Amino acid sequence: xxxxxxxxxxxxxxxxxxxxxxxxxxxxxxxxxxxxxxxxxxxxxxxxxxxxxxxxxxxxxxxxxxxxxxxxxxxxxxxxxxxxxxxxxxxxxxxxxxxxxxxxxxxxxxxxxxxxxxxxxxxxxxxx
Amino acid sequence: xxxxxxxxxxxxxxxxxxxxxxxxxxxxxxxxxxxxxxxxxxxxxxxxxxxxxxxxxxxxxxxxxxxxxxxxxxxxxxxxxxxxxxxxxxxxxxxxxxxxxxxxxxxxxxxxxxxxxxxxxxxxxxxxxxxxxxxxxxxxxxxxxxxxxxxxxxxxxxxxxxxxxxxxxxxxxxxxxxxxxxxxxxxxxxxxxxxxxxxxxxxxxxxxxxxxxxxxxxxxxxxxxxxxxxxxxxxxxxxxxxxxxxxxxxxxxxxxxxxxxxxxxxxxxxxxxxxxxxxxxxxxxxxxxxxxxxxxxxxxxxxxxxxxxxxxxxxxxxxxxxxxxxxxxxxxxxxxxxxxxxxxxxxxxxxxxxxxxxxxxxxxxxxxxxxxxxxxxxxxxxxxxxxxxxxxxxxxxxxxxxxxxxxxxxxxxxxxxxxxxxxxxxxxxxxxxxxxxxxxxxxxxxxxxxxxxxxxxxxxxxxxxxxxxxxxxxxxxxxxxxxxxxxxxxxxxxxxxxxxxxxxxxxxxxxxxxxxxxxxxxxxxxxxxxxxxxxxxxxxxxxxxxxxxxxxx
Numbered sequence: 001x002x003x004x005x006x007x008x009x010x011x012x013x014x015x016x017x018x019x020x021x022x023x024x025x026x027x028x029x030x031x032x033x034x035x036x037x038x039x040x041x042x043x044x045x046x047x048x049x050x051x052x053x054x055x056x057x058x059x060x061x062x063x064x065x066x067x068x069x070x071x072x073x074x075x076x077x078x079x080x081x082x083x084x085x086x087x088x089x090x091x092x093x094x095x096x097x098x099x100x101x102x103x104x105x106x107x108x109x110x111x112x113x114x115x116x117x118x119x120x121x122x123x124x125x126x127x128x
Numbered sequence: 129x130x131x132x133x134x135x136x137x138x139x140x141x142x143x144x145x146x147x148x149x150x151x152x153x154x155x156x157x158x159x160x161x162x163x164x165x166x167x168x169x170x171x172x173x174x175x176x177x178x179x180x181x182x183x184x185x186x187x188x189x190x191x192x193x194x195x196x197x198x199x200x201x202x203x204x205x206x207x208x209x210x211x212x213x214x215x216x217x218x219x220x221x222x223x224x225x226x227x228x229x230x231x232x233x234x235x236x237x238x239x240x241x242x243x244x245x246x247x248x249x250x251x252x253x254x255x256x257x258x259x260x261x262x263x264x265x266x267x268x269x270x271x272x273x274x275x276x277x278x279x280x281x282x283x284x285x286x287x288x289x290x291x292x293x294x295x296x297x298x299x300x301x302x303x304x305x306x307x308x309x310x311x312x313x314x315x316x317x318x319x320x321x322x323x324x325x326x327x328x329x330x331x332x333x334x335x336x337x338x339x340x341x342x343x344x345x346x347x348x349x350x351x352x353x354x355x356x357x358x359x360x361x362x363x364x365x366x367x368x369x370x371x372x373x374x375x376x377x378x379x380x381x382x383x384x385x386x387x388x389x390x391x392x393x394x395x396x397x398x399x400x401x402x403x404x405x406x407x408x409x410x411x412x413x414x415x416x417x418x419x420x421x422x423x424x425x426x427x428x429x430x431x432x433x434x435x436x437x438x439x440x441x442x443x444x445x446x447x448x449x450x451x452x453x454x455x456x457x458x459x460x461x462x463x464x465x466x467x468x469x470x471x472x473x474x475x476x477x478x479x480x481x482x483x484x485x486x487x488x489x490x491x492x493x494x495x496x497x498x499x500x501x502x503x504x505x506x507x508x509x510x511x512x513x514x515x516x517x518x519x520x521x522x523x524x525x526x527x528x529x530x531x532x533x534x535x536x537x538x539x540x541x542x543x544x545x546x547x548x549x550x551x552x553x554x555x556x557x558x559x560x561x562x563x564x565x566x567x568x569x570x571x572x573x574x575x576x577x578x579x580x581x582x583x584x585x586x587x588x589x590x591x592x593x594x595x596x597x598x599x600x601x602x603x604x605x606x607x608x609x610x611x612x613x614x615x616x617x618x619x620x621x622x623x624x625x626x627x628x629x630x631x632x633x634x635x636x637x638x639x640x641x642x643x644x645x646x647x648x649x650x651x652x653x654x655x656x657x658x659x660x661x662x663x664x665x666x667x668x669x670x671x672x673x674x675x676x677x678x679x680x681x
Contacts, residue, residue: 001329012243013227018448022568041242063227064488064598065246068555087535092452092486112485113454113581128537 004127005054009037009045011061017111019091020060023119024056027058032122042069046076049085055127061091067100074105085125090114146276147406148362149574150529156521164524169419173473175512177422178416179527180515181473182438187511191219192469193476194501195272195442199224199249200488201599202606206249212491221474222272223260224248225283232278232657235606238657241625247488251612252653254605257286258293266291270302272350273475277328281639282306282656285647289344293648304347304398304442307332309445310373310547311352325548327664331639333380337642338421340393347398352440355446357402358448360564364530367417367620368537369547369556371397371424376547378429394425395435403465403472404446406528410465411517414441414472416531420538439582443469444478450485454580456591458482463500470510471517477501487596503595560647610652617650625649630659 008024012016017038024034035052037045049057057077059070070089077083089101090110101109108122133140144152153160161656171177174184183189196218199206210221228235228243234245234252244250251257275283284305291301305596309328321619332349339348353370361369381393401417403410421439425431445465450458459482466479479497481489489497505511517523544550551557570576577583600606625646632642639660646656 012246013231014247022565025561025565026568049621063246065242094216094486096595113571113578115582116568 004032004056004123005052006032006034006056006058007037007045007049007052007054008034008058009040009048011059011063011065012041014039014059014061016062017060019062020058022089023058023060023116026116026120027123030124032056032123033090042073042076045073045092046080046082049077050080050082054078054085054122056088058088058090061089061093066091066093067097070101070104070106075080077105086123088123089121090119107114130594133466143225146363146409146526148364148409148530148533149649150364150409150526150533152526156525158521160521160525161528164528169528169594170518170524172264174234176434177419178438179419180518182440182475186473186514187470187505188514191505191511192474193220193270194218194498194505195220195222195270195478196494196497197222197224197272197274197444197478198489198494199226199251200596201245201602202250202609203256205599206260207262207264208387209491209494210260213494213498214264214269216495217502218269218498220270220272221264222274222478223251225252225275225279228252228652229283229492230276230279232282232653232661234610234652234654236610237654241603244606245598250602250606251283251286251417252610253650254286254289254647255613255650257290261290261632266294267296267300269354270304272304272306274306277307277309277332278657278661279306279653280309280328281331281643281660282647282653283307284335284346284348285640285643288346289644289647298343298346300345301343302345304350305335305394306350306352306400307335308349308352308373310369310376310551311355323594325552327661329377329548331383331660332377334638334640335385336377336381336393336396337386337388338638339396340355340388342640344396349396350398350400351377352400354400354402354444356560357404358446360560360567362560362563363404363413364416364533365537365559365563366402366534367413367420367530368534369541370401370417371420371534372538372541372550373423373547374399375424375428379546390425390429390431390435391436394429394431395433395438398475399441400437401443401467402446403443403474405449405461406464407464408470408523409530410468411472412523412526412530413517414443414469414474415527415535416534417441417521418473419527420509420531420534440475442478443472443474445469445480447480447484450482451578451580452479452485454586454591455486455593456589457580458485459500462497463504466500466504467508467510470504471515473515483593483595486593488598490594490596492594535550612652613652621649622646622651626651626655626659633660633663 006027010020024036028034087106089106090107110119170179173181173186228240228246229251233240273283273287309332311331335348339346351370351374355368357366418439422437423435431437445462462479469477479500481493481497483493541550544555629642629646632639
């Protein structure tokens with residue numbers, strides 16, 4: 001099996017890139033291939049995921065719109081027939097909303113302060 | 129364990145360092161400050177080199193301004209919040225503007241979908257500014273207009289037009305525009321924003337030039353190292369970058385050769401720093417920044433006006449130090465960081481709220497932030513005397529070391545051709561990312577301990593906090609508001625003023641006179657930034673998202 005391919009993006013115009021870049025670099029250092037998109041709308045993320053045939057989509061959110069954003073993204077991924085890709089969310093999700101992410105099709109959620117190694121392990125185990 | 133350490137004279141760690149990695153000795157003695165010359169290196173407050181503070185009386189004359197950054201949903205909700213804050217005793221406002229407006233899009237634009245009311249208040253015309261400050265005495269209280277690079281001129285013009293329409297002389301309007309193009313470029317992820325940094329520098333320069341003549345109490349730019357500190361750089365890089373960016377804008381204005389000297393416009397510069405976790409390093413940083421600025425303004429620019437040499441600054445406690453876990457603990461972090469700012473000689477302060485790692489602050493959380501500052505000002509007596517840590521072997525030695533390292537970083541930026549060039553080259557972003565990764569690695573290995581995150585964790589936090597939720601209808605409401613505005617205003621007048629703005633922008637004249645007219649005609653943010661920013665996009669596209677993807681290397 002080749003390198004695990006990861007697409008990393010953040011919602012829209014929000015500029016808090018620190019977490020996304022730190023995680024992206026950690027995954028690269030762990031031997032994965034990472035495409036960093038920066039702030040993007042869901043359609044761009046879904047299109048790029050399809051074109052680049054990535055294994056994993058990582059969304060780093062520090063924006064209050066994560067529910068709307070992820071709802072749109074998961075539905076686009078379903079429409080494009082790529083819902084099976086591992087969808088991992090990191091950043092700020094209000095604790096009450098975390099169970100809703102799973103219902104919507106998010107595979108893993110890592111809050112701020114998560115151990116970086118646990119993210120790497122989760123992705124390695126999740127991509128079969 | 130520790131007992132036996134004491135017996136053996138052993139220490140808990142092999143090396144002790146500051147948060148930025150500066151090695152710290154067990155104890156500091158007169159030898160560490162043997163070279164310190166009181167008059168040359170410190171001096172009294174209010175005198176060159178201003179290490180001890182910029183004013184002769186500091187907090188004995190005037191307490192620092194309690195300036196809380198805030199903005200939520202639309203103008204009306206923010207007006208309610210500001211009134212509450214004013215009632216509780218804030219002495220300054222700072223407008224947090226939503227993501228759509230920061231980029232320069234109106235709520236009825238397709239580009240604004242999902243971005244209206246996100247991270248702040250939607251402000252796209254003078255009407256919003258009027259409603260936001262309805263019933264608030266802007267002649268008595270100063271406001272910081274915290275926008276981003278694309279909207280520096282229009283957002284400032286909206287606030288100043290509001291003041292003029294209320295009959296306040298522009299010469300008396302007190303406040304600050306943050307709009308530091310250097311900072312935004314350094315911290316934003318809109319890496320491929322095709323609007324050339326140079327055009328943004330020009331617009332910022334226009335505001336500086338125009339305010340120097342027309343609104344002399346207004347601070348047209350606040351160099352904001354806070355943003356790149358939060359994004360990753362350490363304490364000494366923060367102030368090295370701060371000075372480099374301010375120098376770059378001096379060069380921009382001087383290069384126009386329109387007869388202004390540094391003493392005409394630099395007295396209006398202001399600065400915005402972070403206050404992070406390392407208590408003494410932060411205090412040393414603020415003292416070092418003042419001394420460094422004074423030296424550069426004196427040696428390089430031969431400044432004569434004392435105000436040109438004074439680094440006046442706002443501090444925001446460091447949002448990135450706040451934890452998602454056990455959020456109530458954040459109140460304690462904020463209190464220490466606020467104390468550091470007070471001991472560092474700050475002019476205005478935003479104390480973050482304990483829930484900021486989770487959401488826009490609730491009223492309850494904001495109240496505690498204001499009270500944190502009031503307790504500091506009214507009960508702790510730290511305001512009794514100026515720069516109380518001066519003369520401490522440790523603090524003076526650390527101030528020297530932070531300044532030395534900051535100066536090195538400043539020179540590295542200069543070696544890359546100055547701030548704007550270093551930004552265009554991607555070098556600054558690289559430095560920022562490198563430090564952010566190092567910091568995270570230190571947390572992972574336990575070298576850097578964060579309570580509730582990598583030590584003293586809890587399965588379940590016993591304290592429950594409430595969360596702020598933005599208005600889910602905000603996009604629909606603001607879209608309707610934008611459509612209504614465009615129907616009701618005099619559109620011929622709007623077109624006429626926008627044409628005038630375009631002519632000024634093309635000719636290289638200062639855009640502010642035309643911008644003020646356009647704002648007063650209720651031209652919108654998007655209409656104005658189409659002219660001054662998006663026309664300059666290399667690709668001719670309206671999207672800011674082109675060619676953003678890159679491989680992480």
